[in-house]
Amino acid sequence: MALSSSIMEALKTLEPNTLNSSSFSFFEFFKYDTDDLRNEKILLKKDLIERYKKSIRQKPTISSTLKSDFYAFTKTLGKLHLADDLDDMLDDIKWEKITEICNILRKIETSNEKKIRWALLFLLSKENEILIDALKLLLVNFKIPNIERLLEKIIKTEVNSGLDVKFEGKKLVMGTEQRLAEHYIADAIEEKSRRSPGEIEKEVLELLDEGSYSNQEISQIIDVDEAVVSRVMTKLRNQNKLVLSSFGNKGFRYYTTNCQNCPFGKTLSSCRKDAISDIVNTFKDAHGVDLTSQDFEGIESNQALLNIKRTVIMSKKFTMTKLESNMYENFEKLFQTVVKNSIEIKHDKHTKSREIVISPNMSKLPKIFQIGLKIGIQYEIQLMKNLVNETKKDQSFDILSKMIKDSNKILQSIGN
Numbered sequence: 001m002a003l004s005s006s007i008m009e010a011l012k013t014l015e016p017n018t019l020n021s022s023s024f025s026f027f028e029f030f031k032y033d034t035d036d037l038r039n040e041k042i043l044l045k046k047d048l049i050e051r052y053k054k055s056i057r058q059k060p061t062i063s064s065t066l067k068s069d070f071y072a073f074t075k076t077l078g079k080l081h082l083a084d085d086l087d088d089m090l091d092d093i094k095w096e097k098i099t100e101i102c103n104i105l106r107k108i109e110t111s112n113e114k115k116i117r118w119a120l121l122f123l124l125s126k127e128n129e130i131l132i133d134a135l136k137l138l139l140v141n142f143k144i145p146n147i148e149r150l151l152e153k154i155i156k157t158e159v160n161s162g163l164d165v166k167f168e169g170k171k172l173v174m175g176t177e178q179r180l181a182e183h184y185i186a187d188a189i190e191e192k193s194r195r196s197p198g199e200i201e202k203e204v205l206e207l208l209d210e211g212s213y214s215n216q217e218i219s220q221i222i223d224v225d226e227a228v229v230s231r232v233m234t235k236l237r238n239q240n241k242l243v244l245s246s247f248g249n250k251g252f253r254y255y256t257t258n259c260q261n262c263p264f265g266k267t268l269s270s271c272r273k274d275a276i277s278d279i280v281n282t283f284k285d286a287h288g289v290d291l292t293s294q295d296f297e298g299i300e301s302n303q304a305l306l307n308i309k310r311t312v313i314m315s316k317k318f319t320m321t322k323l324e325s326n327m328y329e330n331f332e333k334l335f336q337t338v339v340k341n342s343i344e345i346k347h348d349k350h351t352k353s354r355e356i357v358i359s360p361n362m363s364k365l366p367k368i369f370q371i372g373l374k375i376g377i378q379y380e381i382q383l384m385k386n387l388v389n390e391t392k393k394d395q396s397f398d399i400l401s402k403m404i405k406d407s408n409k410i411l412q413s414i415g416n
Contacts, residue, residue, distance in 0.1 A: 003183070003190050006097045007104050010080055011186060012125040016118045019109050020141050022069045023076070027102040028270075029055055032277050034095070043090045045074060104189065106270050112144045114189045116151055120172075121186045130172040158184045201232050268302060275305040282312045335369050338362075356406045377407045 003011075018024055033055050037043060049070050063069070078085030082101075083093040108114040119138040123130045136147055144150070155165060155172070163184040164175030174181045204218055215233055219226040266274065276296055283289045299305050342359035365373070381404055 003104075003186055004100065006080070006082070006094075007101055007190075008121075008182070008186060010101045011104070011118055011121055011189075012182075013076070013080060015122060016108075016115055016138055017141055019105060019115075022063075022066075023073050024105060026052070026070065026073045027098065027105060028273065030093075030095070031099045031102040032273060035281075038093075038095050041091065042086075043093070045070065045088050045090060048090070106266065108189060109267055109270070112142070113150055113154065115139060115142055115144065116147065116154060117185055117189050120151075120154070121182055124174065124178065124182055124185060128174050128178055130174075132170045132172070154185075157188075200228065201236065204229065204232050204236065271302050272305060275302065275309045278309050279305070279312055282309075286312075335365060338365060339373070358412075381407055 014023070029052050033051060049067060052070070053066075074083065074085050074090055077083040077090070077093075077098070081094070082098055084091040108118055116135070116139065119135050120130060122138065123134060132148075132151075135151070139147065155163075155167075159165060161184065162176075163181060165181070166173050166175070176184065207213060207218055215226055215229045218233075219229045279296075280291050283291050296305070299308070338361065342362045344357045344359075345354055346357055347354045
């Protein structure tokens with residue numbers, strides 16, 4: 001697949017070290033945090049900078065050079081014809097092209113081979129001869145091991161495809177016309193990584209890092225025959241590397257809990273940003289709620305975020321049929337019975353006191369039901385507090401105290 005002209009021009013203009021600079025963060029900011037601005041004709045740079053500071057997904061470390069860095073970035077957008085850079089304003093922003101460039105930078109971020117190809121393209125666009133030392137200098141901040149070996153692999157691959165290039169001492173000399181040579185070097189950045197049959201097992205484990213999949217789904221996603229996937233899954237099950245998730249209409253579903261290698265070419269950071277972005281947009285669209293960065297600070301793992309994302313997106317798509325309505329209504333009644341039978345109030349006639357006793361069975365309620373119960377109790381306490389504050393009677397405070405004590409017992413029983 002050939003790179004688009006806008007991506008090609010961006011990679012020839014931007015240095016590979018862009019991945020370590022604020023410019024990469026600005027590209028992600030334009031991709032994730034500007035949906036509501038895309039119908040505006042002209043945007044003030046100062047307004048964009050303020051929005052960047054408050055970004056939910058970027059969490060930038062605000063430096064004293066933020067303004068100058070941002071102005072330098074917008075100047076680059078102008079040079080790449082991605083926006084009209086007008087002093088303190090931006091006009092005619094090419095949002096889709098900026099997103100495309102951001103996506104390709106994210107792909108390069110996860111692959112040493114793609115970084116080397118980018119550096120080759122950058123140097124080739126300036127000169128038909130490429131000094132190996134200059135290539136290494138461009139990549140020095142990435143600390144790539146065995147650059148020479150990866151470079152030889154890239155050159156061998158493209159020579160077999162028809163590229164005319166030779167090693168002459170410590171430099172590469174291109175025989176192919178420059179524009180065509182650029183495509184030989186750069187187009188593979190967009191393509192899926194080449195893989196050997198021995199890598200299928202690794203790809204399956206990587207895919208299952210994201211969530212639960214069946215053999216059929218894995219076959220479709222990684223484009224491998226289902227019989228091959230079945231053999232790989234049997235081997236991985238025997239090695240205890242998989243956990244059974246459930247059984248659905250597409251067969252058994254499995255997952256793992258290892259995030260070290262992502263099949264979608266994402267870093268831990270970019271995966272987190274994508275998940276948060278989807279959750280934020282879903283809550284905004286479905287519930288009219290604007291989430292903030294504080295809402296995600298307690299979520300430590302990406303798997304947890306991906307599960308939340310999956311749950312909220314499925315709930316958004318959910319439509320209540322007559323069958324489902326009846327099922328959930330009775331499902332609710334069943335668990336109400338569990339709660340009712342798990343709470344006993346004992347009265348002491350001598351002391352004229354009472355005590356609430358909670359059965360251990362409360363802790364066995366489904367987690368989603370526990371969440372609803374917990375929220376209901378907490379808001380009941382808050383409502384009671386408001387009523388007590390309005391009446392300001394000693395008797396009311398006594399009732400509130402007892403209610404809080406009983407509520408805490410219930411919350412503790414469900415693992416609060």
